[in-house]
Amino acid sequence: xxxxxxxxxxxxxxxxxxxxxxxxxxxxxxxxxxxxxxxxxxxxxxxxxxxxxxxxxxxxxxxxxxxxxxxxxxxxxxxxxxxxxxxxxxxxxxxxxxxxxxxxxxxxxxxxxxxxxxxxxxxxxxxxxxxxxxxxxxxxxxxxxxxxxxxxxxxxxxxxxxxxxxxxxxxxxxxxxxxxxxxxxxxxxxxxxxxxxxxxxxxxxxxxxxxxxxxxxxxxxxxxxxxxxxxxxxxxxxxxxxxxxxxxxxxxxxxxxxxxxxxxxxxxxxxxxxxxxxxxxxxxxxxxxxxxxxxxxxxxxxxxxx
Numbered sequence: 001x002x003x004x005x006x007x008x009x010x011x012x013x014x015x016x017x018x019x020x021x022x023x024x025x026x027x028x029x030x031x032x033x034x035x036x037x038x039x040x041x042x043x044x045x046x047x048x049x050x051x052x053x054x055x056x057x058x059x060x061x062x063x064x065x066x067x068x069x070x071x072x073x074x075x076x077x078x079x080x081x082x083x084x085x086x087x088x089x090x091x092x093x094x095x096x097x098x099x100x101x102x103x104x105x106x107x108x109x110x111x112x113x114x115x116x117x118x119x120x121x122x123x124x125x126x127x128x129x130x131x132x133x134x135x136x137x138x139x140x141x142x143x144x145x146x147x148x149x150x151x152x153x154x155x156x157x158x159x160x161x162x163x164x165x166x167x168x169x170x171x172x173x174x175x176x177x178x179x180x181x182x183x184x185x186x187x188x189x190x191x192x193x194x195x196x197x198x199x200x201x202x203x204x205x206x207x208x209x210x211x212x213x214x215x216x217x218x219x220x221x222x223x224x225x226x227x228x229x230x231x232x233x234x235x236x237x238x239x240x241x242x243x244x245x246x247x248x249x250x251x252x253x254x255x256x257x258x259x260x261x262x263x264x265x266x267x268x269x270x271x272x273x274x275x276x277x278x279x280x281x282x283x284x285x286x287x288x289x290x291x292x293x294x295x296x297x298x299x300x301x302x303x304x305x306x
Contacts, residue, residue: 039116040183043206046218058101073118142185148205151208151267162200
């Protein structure tokens with residue numbers, strides 16, 4: 001069952017100076033926490049779309065709102081003023097929220113969403129993890145997406161990250177080695193693992209020439225990755241139909257241009273080689289640039305009314 005404050009092995013209780021509860025803390029049955037905080041890499045908005053599907057499928061409601069005055073820079077993320085015929089009706093403030101819901105099969109679930117904190121990252125990570133652990137969180141999963149030289153004709157490949165080498169060894173996703181600026185998701189991974197809760201990030205590779213438009217196939221891949229690591233069954237909603245429609249339209253565009261077809265052929269060969277050998281070989285540099293193809297795809301989809 002979900003833990004209460006003071007559960008053996010857990011925190012003494014979350015510091016309520018840094019968030020507002022909208023209801024009494026519920027008793028949950030070992031929920032999974034799904035995290036996506038906007039502001040860091042999310043090519044095509046794939047992780048945001050996947051999280052939206054999670055929230056709709058699980059009928060989430062807001063459980064807690066974190067203190068915006070402590071964690072958000074309102075000069076960088078200004079509230080929206082709703083002005084109607086000169087009347088300043090209200091201000092809509094950017095908020096970091098913890099939500100609670102239940103999957104269609106009855107599993108408890110938590111969602112952490114909103115903008116990345118602009119300040120006090122370590123304090124936020126400490127408060128957010130304490131609150132999630134108090135609610136009995138058994139696993140935390142961060143969602144993200146990044147552009148990669150991959151073809152739209154293949155299932156988007158997933159990669160993973162975690163401070164726990166033992167956990168990473170159990171997941172079937174790509175393991176990269178690279179030094180990159182970190183997002184709050186990486187900080188939360190460390191904070192959870194330090195407190196004894198498994199945590200990992202799942203990242204979808206988005207074709208680099210589609211990175212400025214939606215890519216539902218990557219969102220579907222993230223939902224599948226979430227299911228594989230957590231067992232959660234989340235309904236994809238319209239994402240399946242949207243992915244099939246985009247695939248048909250981009251196929252139609254590429255088929256009419258020999259250079260673009262050659263580029264896709266080479267991306268497919270590189271993708272398939274990784275599946276067979278694990279060795280990444282990028283396509284030749286004399287192919288059309290991703291920017292050129294992206295601009296043409298955008299024009300084509302705009303003309304199609306997409």
